[in-house]
Each structure stands twice: as structure tokens, then as C-alpha cells.
Amino acid sequence: MIDTDALIVGAGPVGLFQVFELGLLEIKAHVVDSLAAPGGQCIELYPDKPIYDIPAVPRSTGRELVDSLLKQIEPFGATFHLGQEVTVVRKEADGRFHVETSKGTRFLAKTVFVAGGVGSFQPRRLKVDGLDKYEGTQLFHHVKTPAAFAGKQLVIVGGGDSALDWALHFAQDGPDKAESVILLHRRDGFQAAPASIAKMRALCDAMQMQFIVGQITGLEEHEGRLTAVKVTGGDAVTRVVPLDALLVFFGLSPKLGPIADWGLDLERKQVVVDTEKFETSVPGIFAVGDVNTYPGKKKLILSGFHEATLAAFGAAPYVFPDKRIQLQYTTASPKLHKLLGVE
Ligand code: FAD
Secondary structure, eight states, rough: OOEEEEEEEEEEEEEEEEEEHHHHTOOOOOESSSSSSHHHHHHHHHHHHHOOOOBBBBOOEHHHHHHHHHHHHHHGGOEESSSEEEEEEOOOOOOOEEEEEEOOEEEEEEEEEEOOOTTEEEEEEHHHHHHHGGTTTTTEEEEEEEGGGSEEEEEOOOBBBBHHHHHHHHSSSSTTTOSEEEEEESSSSSOOOOOHHHHHHHHTTTSEEEEEEEEEEEEEEEEEEEEEEEETTTTTTTEEESSSEEOOOOOOOEEEEEGGGGOOEETTEEEEOOOOOOOOOSTEEEOOGGGGEOOTTTOOOHHHHHHHHHHHHHHHHOOOOOOOOOOOOOOOOOHHHHHHHHO
């Protein structure tokens, strides 16, 4: 059981800035995110696209913004628990919150900040009977260790950048080169970088990989192993395609998920908050960023930054009931300079 002043659910841009605002008030935070890396939508959906409306930052890509936020919060030493979803948030008799994640990490938190954005991103799945049991052994929705696929027969499903990028990665000469790569997509049209599509077609012409139009309609198994998938093509013919591993890249879909079960007042799948402290209907639980709703709400990063600032001040009395909290300027306050490590 980890004791903490603050537990932040979500490491998107707003969850990250929440660490900063809490840090200035000497409130230590732990941060949990279901994704393997911090950054939320900025990293998952538009890492290389420029954002133009962050105050005083004329242009920054999603990735650059997240890198800057991570640098900015460094002095506060928040602990990150990534790749795990917060499943349980329950108020205990002493007013603290019992928080649990899908990996069994447990916290006792004085305050909780829900910065869950549009929810936790889950990979969209291929719906074929009997397939799910191969998850992590022969069925994958992301590639953690590319070397694990070297020398294997791979079937890669999808028509977006991830499917194309990994197909090219494993089909080309290099340490991770697979024995064979078959790219499978339901139509002969892609939503991916034109250069990747051209490269894929060139590799197919050079017989270094294959592209099949079709959908998986069944499996072949032998002694507990997935040996092949049945692929039904546009010509209605079903072919058996042998494989060692199936990589499915259908994108990520956001799901509010467990946040809906924590007893918070919701309005159209968003958490209702006040605009003084961005506190939810449960005292001690705050909600900031895209996940919350209030009159006039705009789902923008800069709104989330403002909300995180007021939420931190709103939370301080729960953490330090006897302390008078004063607003101090980072330019001028020796105390803040000490916290920021800039003395
Ligand atoms: P998110 O970025 O959604 O992060 C939430 C995080 O919480 C996610 O990482 C998720 O995995 C995690 N999470 C959720 N539930 C759980 C749980 N139960 N347990 C653990 N983790 C959980 N905004 C702008 O201001 N300017 C722009 O130019 C702009 N451009 C955009 C372009 C695109 C294509 C998109 C899609 C959005 C854009 N936005 C822009 C919106 C902006 O990205 C969002 O407002 C911002 O990401 C919200 O930040 P957040 O931290 O609230 O949530």
C-alpha cells in the first residue's frame, strides 16, 4: 500500500501539469496511466502535429509539449505507474481514498485528481472467436520488443500508420527482419503516410512481403498454438495463411471505463465539477482536463492547465488542514525557488 498526498489518474498534458501545480504547494503526487508512456492524446494521437494555442509557446508538436511538461515537473519527483489502469477509487472511513490499479498497485491517497481525458485508450480488437486467449503469446496489439518477432512468420492486420510502419520494419533487412510478412487489410486503400504506402508496394513487388485484401474469418490451431488464420478475400474465397504471430493495429479507442464507477456525478459521460476548485461531487476528488464538464467548458489544453492550478489550491486544505495556503510567484518566492531547485 503506497501512502500519498495526491493520486493523479492520467498522465496526459493536464495530469502532468497537475504534478507541477501540486508540487508548488509541496504536495507530492503519484501518477497512474493505462498507457505505456506519458502524454495522453498528444502522444497517442498527434505526436508530430504542431499545436499553436499554448500560451507563450507559438508552436510545439504534441511530443515537444509533453517533453517540456516532463522537464518542468522534474523537480517534484512524481512517481509514475504506467501501463496500468486505475480500476477502483473508494473513500475510506478516515476520509482517504483507497485506489487500486489493474496491476494490483494499491494506494491510500488524501486527494485524487481525475485527469483521465476522454478515458483510457484501449486497442480496438479483432473479433474472431477463440482468438483472445493468444493475447501476449501470439496475438499482439502493440510491439514492445521488436526483436521477439525476428525470424518469424508474421501476419500484420490494419491499414493505418502503425500497421504499415511495423510491416516495413519487419520486412526490411535489419536485426528484426521476420521470416515472412503478410500485411492484411480489408480494402486496397490505406490511411497512412504516402511514403510508407509506396515503400510497402515496392517491397511487395520485390517479393519481400505480401499484401492481401481480406478479413480474418477463422483460426487454425494445433496443440494449443495458433498455426494459421483463415482469410476471406473480396472474391469470397477463404485462404489459410500460416503464421507464428498475429499483429493487429486497428487503432485505439477511448473508453471512460472504470471512472464511471467511482460514484462521481456524471453528465454525458463527463465528470461534473465546480469552477472554483474543479472538485467533483465527492469531496477530495477533483477532475481536470477533457474528462470534466461545467458551463462553458472548452476541451483545450490551456483550460486544463487553469483547472489544474485551481484544483491544487482546492486540494491543499485536505493535505495540510492547519496550514494557510498563500499564492506565491515563481519569479520572486525563495521558497518556490527552493522547491524548483533553482536557488
Ligand atoms: P488526455 O490527453 O486524454 O490524457 C488522459 C490520460 O488518462 C490518457 O493517457 C489515458 O490513458 C489516461 N486514463 C484515462 N482513464 C484512466 C484510468 N482509469 N486509469 C489510468 N489512466 C487513465 N488541444 C489544444 O489545446 N490545442 C490543440 O491544438 C489541440 N489539437 C488537437 C488535435 C487532435 C488531433 C486531438 C485529438 C486533440 C487536440 N487537442 C488540442 C485536445 C487536447 O489534446 C486535449 O484537450 C488534451 O489532450 C486533454 O488532456 P488531458 O490530460 O485532459 O487528457
